[in-house]
C-alpha cells in the first residue's frame with residue numbers, strides 16, 4: 001500500500017458524469033460525521049458528492065488502483081473542503097489498506113461504494129490501451145505499474161485458454177473463431193496495438209449490420225482477465241460484513257451481467273445468513289433521461305444492502 005499524496009493537480013475532464021449519482025446518494029445517505037469509502041474513486045464524481053454529505057466531522061476514504069485517477073480526484077475533492085484520505089491499491093485488499101492507513105479496525109465504515117469497471121478517462125485515453133476506437137499500445141492495465149500488459153498476455157496465452165476467456169468473460173459466441181484467428185496471426189506478428197487487434201477481429205467476424213463493434217466483447221474479456229476484475233469483486237463481496245458498522249450501507253454499480261450476477265448472488269447469500277438486509281430500493285436502473293444525456297450509463301445496474309443494527 002502507498003498512501004497517495006497529490007503532486008500535480010489537474011482539472012477533471014468536463015465530459016465525465018458520475019453514473020446514477022442521485023440513486024447512489026439516496027442509498028448511501030451520507031450523514032455529517034460518518035466515515036464512507038469509495039473503493040473505485042475514478043475521477044471522483046461520486047466521491048465529491050458523498051464528501052459534501054459527510055461535512056462536518058466526517059471522512060471520505062478513496063481507493064483506486066490507477067494513480068492517475070487518484071491525482072485527478074484529489075484536485076476535485078480539494079474543492080469541497082472536507083476530510084478525505086486517498087489510498088492506492090485494489091479494493092479486494094480493503095482491510096489491509098484501511099489498517100495500514102491507520103483507519104481500522106475492521107467494521108469502521110458507514111458507507112461503501114463500488115462503481116465497477118473502467119473510468120471514462122481510462123477508456124478515452126489511447127495510451128491506456130483499453131479502446132478499440134482510439135489506437136494505442138495494447139495495455140489495458142488499470143494500474144500501469146502492476147501486472148502484465150494485454151499485449152504480453154496475448155502473446156503467451158494458450159489458444160484454448162484464450163477461447164475460454166473470450167467466451168466466458170466476453171460472452172462472445174464466436175470465441176473459438178476469434179481465438180484461432182489471433183493464434184494464426186500471432187505466429188507471424190506480435191499484436192502490440194489496440195488498432196491491430198480491433199481490425200483483426202473485424203476481419204475474423206465481420207459486422208453484418210450489428211450495432212456493436214465486433215471487438216467489443218473480446219476487449220471486455222481481455223480487460224477483465226488482465227485486471228482480475230471478477231476475482232477482486234468476488235473476494236470483496238465475501239468479506240463485506242467485516243468492514244461495515246451496524247446500519248452501514250453498501251452500494252454496487254455494475255455494467256455487465258457477469259458482475260451483476262456476482263453482486264446479486266452475494267447480497268442474496270449475505271441476507272440469508274443475516275449479515276445484511278436487502279435495501280428497500282431493490283434493483284435500480286438509470287432513468288431514460290440519464291441514458292440520453294450519458295450513454296455510458298445505459299448498462300448500469302445498482303444494488304444496495306444494509307448491515308443490520310445501528
Ligand SMILES: C[S@@+](CC[C@H](N)C(=O)[O-])C[C@H]1O[C@@H](n2cnc3c(N)ncnc32)[C@H](O)[C@@H]1O
Nearest residue numbers: 018040042043044045046064065066090091115
Ligand atoms: C467506473 S470508474 C469510477 C468512476 C467514479 N465513480 C466517478 O464518478 O468518477 C472505476 C474506477 O475504479 C477503479 N477500479 C476498478 N477496479 C478496481 C479495483 N479492484 N480496485 C481499485 N480500483 C479499481 C478504476 O481504476 C477506475 O478508476
